[in-house]
Amino acid sequence: MNTILKIEGLSHKYSSSWAVRDINLEINQTGVVGLLGSNGAGKSTMMNILCGVLNQTEGNVFINGIDLRKHPLEAKQYIGFLPQQPPVHMDLTVDEYLSFTAELRKIPENKIKAAVGEAKEKCGIAHFSTRLIRNLSGGYRQRVGIAQAIIHKPKLVVMDEPTTGLDPNQLIEARKLIREIASEHTVLLSSHILSEIHLLCREIIMIESGRIIFSDTMDAFNNYAQPQSILLHLENMPAIADILNVKGATRAELLSDKQVRVYFDEDPGFSERLANACVTNGWRLRELNLDKTHLDDIFKQLSTQSHQ
Numbered sequence: 121m122n123t124i125l126k127i128e129g130l131s132h133k134y135s136s137s138w139a140v141r142d143i144n145l146e147i148n149q150t151g152v153v154g155l156l157g158s159n160g161a162g163k164s165t166m167m168n169i170l171c172g173v174l175n176q177t178e179g180n181v182f183i184n185g186i187d188l189r190k191h192p193l194e195a196k197q198y199i200g201f202l203p204q205q206p207p208v209h210m211d212l213t214v215d216e217y218l219s220f221t222a223e224l225r226k227i228p229e230n231k232i233k234a235a236v237g238e239a240k241e242k243c244g245i246a247h248f249s250t251r252l253i254r255n256l257s258g259g260y261r262q263r264v265g266i267a268q269a270i271i272h273k274p275k276l277v278v279m280d281e282p283t284t285g286l287d288p289n290q291l292i293e294a295r296k297l298i299r300e301i302a303s304e305h306t307v308l309l310s311s312h313i314l315s316e317i318h319l320l321c322r323e324i325i326m327i328e329s330g331r332i333i334f335s336d337t338m339d340a341f342n343n344y345a346q347p348q349s350i351l352l353h354l355e356n357m358p359a360i361a362d363i364l365n366v367k368g369a370t371r372a373e374l375l376s377d378k379q380v381r382v383y384f385d386e387d388p389g390f391s392e393r394l395a396n397a398c399v400t401n402g403w404r405l406r407e408l409n410l411d412k413t414h415l416d417d418i419f420k421q422l423s424t425q426s427h428q
């Protein structure tokens with residue numbers, strides 16, 4: 121099977137400055153892959169290159185094994201694109217617009233009606249077939265945008281910040297639809313909001329200043345920063361000095377007469393040693409919780425490292 125998306129040494133320069141620098145990646149499965157980066161990190165530049173809207177300065181992009189630069193028409197059959205602003209025509213009805221995009225995608229004339237019907241069904245807009253796009257809410261316009269991106273059943277659907285500007289109800293609906301689309305297609309979705317990526321994505325690619333600074337599964341991202349403190353609830357609170365006697369403890373902060381936060385070095389055996397010390401010394405352990413690192417802290421940590 122061909123790799124759905126392969127990027128080799130991709131770089132792009134606008135006049136004098138590099139917006140994207142030496143990006144390498146491969147995507148082989150369906151599901152949502154998140155492209156996360158702060159404003160100006162290079163997400164749109166990268167997406168515009170992948171979708172053939174912008175020619176890269178250096179490097180190669182292969183869609184379903186086809187070199188995008190050498191064979192753009194062939195490669196583009198396998199990509200659907202939802203830009204930041206859905207490319208809808210306000211004065212057309214949903215059917216007229218989707219039929220037009222199906223023609224642009226070179227779907228044979230006798231198959232256009234079925235392709236439009238299927239895309240509308242998937243995106244939950246069949247009941248708006250004859251409505252002018254200008255009379256649809258933002259959330260439904262977004263659905264029409266998604267329908268045009270999948271009308272030719274591409275392997276890869278690229279969505280640039282697809283949830284920006286939606287209200288909370290529309291957001292929930294849009295996420296549901298994106299998950300459904302991703303059960304059959306590979307979706308590469310950009311956002312500068314970590315919680316959005318966290319909710320939707322199986323994999324995360326973080327870019328800063330045009331370079332990849334993290335690329336792995338969402339689980340690996342969650343585990344990236346190991347917890348470095350433990351919250352203890354003790355019935356018999358000992359002296360802080362006794363807690364610091366446990367090998368690996370670096371600091372202890374008394375929160376109440378029964379709660380203490382203990383900081384430790386990177387050491388996988390520390391929580392066990394601490395629990396043993398509680399039992400052996402009769403501190404009467406009620407609870408021991410590893411403090412989870414907040415997602416935003418991981419994001420900050422990775423971004424800071426990339427600037428060092």
Ligand SMILES: Nc1ncnc2c1ncn2[C@@H]1O[C@H](COP(=O)(O)OP(=O)(O)OP(=O)(O)O)[C@@H](O)[C@H]1O
Nearest residue numbers: 134135139157158159160161162163164165166312
């Ligand atoms: N047409 C252009 N000409 C010159 N510089 C550009 C152009 N488009 C983008 N840039 C610059 O390239 C860098 C990357 O921009 P890009 O739009 O790709 O980032 P982004 O991650 O998509 O940001 P945002 O979330 O704000 O859209 C930025 O420094 C931006 O100012």
